[in-house]
Amino acid sequence: MQIHVEVNGRTQTFEAMPGESLLSLLRREGYLSVKRGCEEGDCGACTILLDGRSVRACLLLAAQAEGRRITTVEGLGSIERPHPLQQAFVDAGAVQCGFCTPGMILSAKALLDETPRPDEGQVREALDGNLCRCTGYKKIIEAVLLAAQRMKP
Amino acid sequence: MTKPKSFRVVGKPVAKKDAPALALGAPLFCADRVPPRCLVGRILGSPHAHARIRAIDISAAEKLPGVHAVLCHTNVPRVMRTTAGQGAPEPSPYDFTTFDAKVRFVGDRVAAVAAETAAIAEEALRAIRVEYEVLEPVLDPRQAMKSGAPVIHDEPDAHAVIPVPYEPQRNLASHVDTMVGEPDRAFREADIVLEGEFVTPYAQHTPIETHCCLAEPLLDGRLRLTTSTQVPFHARRIVAQALELPVSRIHVVKPRIGGGFGAKQEVLIEDVAALLAQRSGRPVYLELSRREEFVSSRTRHSMVVGLKIGAQKNGELAAVDLRVLSNTGAYGSHALTVSCNCGSKVLPLYRWPHIRFTADAVYTNLPVAGAYRGYGATQAAFAMESLMDELARRLGCDPIELRLRHAIRKGETSPIFRALGEGSEGVEQSIGSTGLERCLKLGARAIGWKKKWGNARWHAPQGALRRGIGMCALMQGSSIPQVDMGGAFLKLNEDGSFNLLVGATDLGTGSDTVLAQVAAEVLGVNVEQIVVTSSDTDLTPFDVGAYASSTTYLSGMAVRKAAENAAAQIRKVAARLLSAKASEIRLENGSAVAPGGKSVTLARVACHSLYEHDQHQIAGFASHISEKSPPPFSAHFAEVVVDTETGLVKVEKYVAAVDCGTAINPQLAEGQTEGAVLNGISYALCEEYLFTEQGRMRNDSFREYKIFCTRDVPQLTTILVPTYEPTGPFGAKSVSEIGINGPMPAISNAIFDAVGVRLRQAPFTPERVLEALRRG
Numbered sequence: 048m049q050i051h052v053e054v055n056g057r058t059q060t061f062e063a064m065p066g067e068s069l070l071s072l073l074r075r076e077g078y079l080s081v082k083r084g085c086e087e088g089d090c091g092a093c094t095i096l097l098d099g100r101s102v103r104a105c106l107l108l109a110a111q112a113e114g115r116r117i118t119t120v121e122g123l124g125s126i127e128r129p130h131p132l133q134q135a136f137v138d139a140g141a142v143q144c145g146f147c148t149p150g151m152i153l154s155a156k157a158l159l160d161e162t163p164r165p166d167e168g169q170v171r172e173a174l175d176g177n178l179c180r181c182t183g184y185k186k187i188i189e190a191v192l193l194a195a196q197r198m199k200p
Numbered sequence: 201m202t203k204p205k206s207f208r209v210v211g212k213p214v215a216k217k218d219a220p221a222l223a224l225g226a227p228l229f230c231a232d233r234v235p236p237r238c239l240v241g242r243i244l245g246s247p248h249a250h251a252r253i254r255a256i257d258i259s260a261a262e263k264l265p266g267v268h269a270v271l272c273h274t275n276v277p278r279v280m281r282t283t284a285g286q287g288a289p290e291p292s293p294y295d296f297t298t299f300d301a302k303v304r305f306v307g308d309r310v311a312a313v314a315a316e317t318a319a320i321a322e323e324a325l326r327a328i329r330v331e332y333e334v335l336e337p338v339l340d341p342r343q344a345m346k347s348g349a350p351v352i353h354d355e356p357d358a359h360a361v362i363p364v365p366y367e368p369q370r371n372l373a374s375h376v377d378t379m380v381g382e383p384d385r386a387f388r389e390a391d392i393v394l395e396g397e398f399v400t401p402y403a404q405h406t407p408i409e410t411h412c413c414l415a416e417p418l419l420d421g422r423l424r425l426t427t428s429t430q431v432p433f434h435a436r437r438i439v440a441q442a443l444e445l446p447v448s449r450i451h452v453v454k455p456r457i458g459g460g461f462g463a464k465q466e467v468l469i470e471d472v473a474a475l476l477a478q479r480s481g482r483p484v485y486l487e488l489s490r491r492e493e494f495v496s497s498r499t500r501h502s503m504v505v506g507l508k509i510g511a512q513k514n515g516e517l518a519a520v521d522l523r524v525l526s527n528t529g530a531y532g533s534h535a536l537t538v539s540c541n542c543g544s545k546v547l548p549l550y551r552w553p554h555i556r557f558t559a560d561a562v563y564t565n566l567p568v569a570g571a572y573r574g575y576g577a578t579q580a581a582f583a584m585e586s587l588m589d590e591l592a593r594r595l596g597c598d599p600i601e602l603r604l605r606h607a608i609r610k611g612e613t614s615p616i617f618r619a620l621g622e623g624s625e626g627v628e629q630s631i632g633s634t635g636l637e638r639c640l641k642l643g644a645r646a647i648g649w650k651k652k653w654g655n656a657r658w659h660a661p662q663g664a665l666r667r668g669i670g671m672c673a674l675m676q677g678s679s680i681p682q683v684d685m686g687g688a689f690l691k692l693n694e695d696g697s698f699n700l701l702v703g704a705t706d707l708g709t710g711s712d713t714v715l716a717q718v719a720a721e722v723l724g725v726n727v728e729q730i731v732v733t734s735s736d737t738d739l740t741p742f743d744v745g746a747y748a749s750s751t752t753y754l755s756g757m758a759v760r761k762a763a764e765n766a767a768a769q770i771r772k773v774a775a776r777l778l779s780a781k782a783s784e785i786r787l788e789n790g791s792a793v794a795p796g797g798k799s800v801t802l803a804r805v806a807c808h809s810l811y812e813h814d815q816h817q818i819a820g821f822a823s824h825i826s827e828k829s830p831p832p833f834s835a836h837f838a839e840v841v842v843d844t845e846t847g848l849v850k851v852e853k854y855v856a857a858v859d860c861g862t863a864i865n866p867q868l869a870e871g872q873t874e875g876a877v878l879n880g881i882s883y884a885l886c887e888e889y890l891f892t893e894q895g896r897m898r899n900d901s902f903r904e905y906k907i908f909c910t911r912d913v914p915q916l917t918t919i920l921v922p923t924y925e926p927t928g929p930f931g932a933k934s935v936s937e938i939g940i941n942g943p944m945p946a947i948s949n950a951i952f953d954a955v956g957v958r959l960r961q962a963p964f965t966p967e968r969v970l971e972a973l974r975r976g
């Protein structure tokens with residue numbers, strides 16, 4: 048089945064297999080920042096932005112993305128010009144193994160797009176569906192607050 | 201080694217080398233490297249906890265179009281071994297083979313397939329016909345050694361490879377006992393004797409990336425395994441053993457990996473992936489689902505820890521008796537060494553004159569235990585630090601004072617160091633550095649201990665809520681002495697940069713960065729000048745891998761020595777260029793500097809040595825073996841609120857003060873501590889495997905097996921207390937494991953402080969708290 052989507056600003060046509068999850072399709076198409084941690088919607092490693100809202104790609108069928116706008120971490124920044132969230136994660140020491148990082152950054156982006164100056168409670172709330180077993184979350188929360196501060200208009 | 205006056209790179213919060221790429225979502229993990237048209241591997245797990253496979257028919261599966269290999273016990277050679285990634289010969293029993301005619305827990309391997317798609321692979325699994333003879337399972341570790349209990353390892357070829365007690369016919373996977381002095385007499389003569397039984401649950405590491413491995417047949421007949429492992433060299437050896445191939449035929453590469461925490465010190469699925477690739481002649485990618493990860497990877501040994509301590513009224517310690525019953529599950533991976541660690545990482549903390557320590561690890565038909573951050577110290581520290589709290593209360597003294605008075609000091613030794621090794625005698629050592637006293641003091645200050653401890657006003661009830669405060673002291677080790685070895689190789693390039701090749705394994709801990717800092721410090725360059733290649737068995741020197749809190753301490757020392765070796769060669773070339781004495785040349789800011797201030801860049805030195813005169817490669821190589829295992833020390837403090845109506849325990853504040861020697865990278869050391877502490881709090885409050893009466897795990901998903909998320913994090917303070925360990929690189933010890941041991945006792949002690957009941961069975965769920973309150 049053909050799926051038409053916009054991924055990271057580019058219009059794409061993908062061939063999805065019947066019953067295929069959006070996670071599987073995106074990874075097959077090379078968006079490898081979208082991680083697979085449980086495939087049951089519980090870990091947040093597969094978080095993407097769908098029309099700007101953070102969703103779990105493993106819970107969606109590829110077909111549900113038809114005509115919609117997807118953002119993955121690949122679309123945020125580059126090594127020369129990282130997104131402020133990416134830079135803040137590096138600076139705050141919020142990246143240990145890095146497996147949860149893309150999902151965390153996208154959940155944080157969805158938050159900052161809506162609420163540019165969140166308090167700590169709002170950050171915790173926004174990242175609550177993203178599991179991390181390495182960091183204890185402290186530096187992740189700090190990174191999001193740091194990015195918010197740096198992104199101040 | 202003596203302490204240098206100041207450091208340039210060590211002790212600085214240098215950014216983690218791989219962090220920028222990881223933050224960009226770069227394809228650096230195993231699953232990201234799967235080539236096109238790679239086959240998909242799948243494993244068939246047993247539905248029974250204990251059964252014999254009477255017959256297995258794989259012919260229908262083999263005939264399915266798109267299926268390229270089917271493995272089971274009838275077509276895979278039987279090689280008894282262990283999955284534990286330890287130094288050889290391993291202290292874990294050889295009670296495992298790739299596929300057996302018997303299954304010993306729900307989820308135990310029965311067969312495996314490789315197929316063109318996941319759907320075909322799953323269809324193939326369904327097409328495998330297995331006839332089981334269901335046997336009575338052993339699910340209670342206390343019943344396992346009773347006479348008449350079903351024997352789990354009745355196969356005649358299960359055996360221990362080192363001379364240690366091993367009696368599979370009694371379901372005994374390992375036994376340790378050791379005694380110092382006359383504990384019985386000392387207990388009789390003690391004024392106070394306290395005793396308790398502490399129960400810890402089955403729990404899991406749950407790395408967010410499950411176990412996964414890509415196996416690729418190479419054109420020269422070798423096999424390349426790209427695998428999420430903590431132990432690439434042990435993985436190479438063990439896969440070679442399983443496939444009956446020389447190690448030269450196996451190439452193991454560890455890419456970035458999504459967490460390990462001990463779970464990936466196990467060579468768990470590499471054997472299956474390798475066999476599937478070998479049989480099919482195609483690349484095969486095998487990844488455990490989250491449910492498989494829960495059920496069939498590894499867990500923390502569930503334990504019943506019996507502890508008795510004796511003291512005099514004046515507070516003197518008299519004796520300790522520690523009895524461990526460890527449930528190793530269906531296989532004895534790490535059974536012996538984890539139970540040894542219960543004694544060796546907990547008993548030396550206080551100066552007990554008389555000691556008895558016994559530990560049995562028993563087989564049951566439950567999921568398999570293994571290495572998990574803390575490695576036995578976690579379970580035993582719960583018991584010890586709880587009873588020390590009780591002792592302080594009996595003596596009417598501040599629990600901090602009790603620890604200060606009895607903790608081992610610099611220059612002192614413990615008879616336990618010599619008595620307890622890894623299945624053999626241990627190694628005598630004296631304490632070269634300890635910051636425990638400062639940890640206790642700084643931690644107490646940070647949590648406001650003086651204002652809160654014993655203060656009735658602070659404790660005043662608010663409705664159903666009660667406040668409490670508790671603490672504990674901890675020690676761990678740094679590497680396995682006279683066993684662990686790490687190697688490092690370093691070469692100079694034309695631009696003054698270096699390639700550092702290490703066997704050491706970065707699990708996300710940041711060890712690549714830490715090791716680069718060590719090299720940069722010696723060579724007088726920036727970390728950016730050190731290009732690190734690690735964990736590739738074809739390219740890098742050997743290293744035992746990332747376990748036993750060894751990488752910074754042990755591999756760091758190998759790097760330091762290799763760098764010093766290269767530095768000496770640089771000085772020699774520079775001496776010629778600067779007409780100075782080699783011994784007087786200093787390396788700083790990317791240059792070699794002679795006493796008068798004349799200097800030459802390392803780039804110039806490199807080009808001279810590569811192209812101009814007496815051409816040679818400036819390169820340093822060293823390996824290091826640790827002679828001791830210097831303990832890091834730590835003090836933890838917890839402030840809790842207990843809701844006496846719901847039983848809910850909320851940790852409000854948590855302080856961990858840790859002495860890891862010199863923190864080579866303070867930000868990473870903090871991160872290690874925060875991660876370990878939060879995992880420990882989560883373990884203390886909510887993590888626990890639940891089983892059906894048939895031994896099947898009931899809560900095998902993150903929805904049912906809850907781990908802490910952002911909303912649950914208490915206010916967490918980490919304090920690094922610097923000391924200088926003379927045997928470590930630039931004074932470093934270890935930091936990765938110790939932090940996980942504190943929360944269970946610190947929170948239990950705080951709960952007692954709040955509501956006056958002792959919780960001796962973890963996790964401290966609302967039901968358990970309410971039950972304890974009812975009993976009073």
Ligand code: FES
Pocket residue numbers: 082083084085086087088089090091092093094103104105106
């Ligand atoms: S993989 Fe989608 S939530 Fe875990």
Ligand code: FES
Pocket residue numbers: 141142143144145146147148178179180181182408458459708
């Ligand atoms: S950094 Fe490893 S899971 Fe978050």
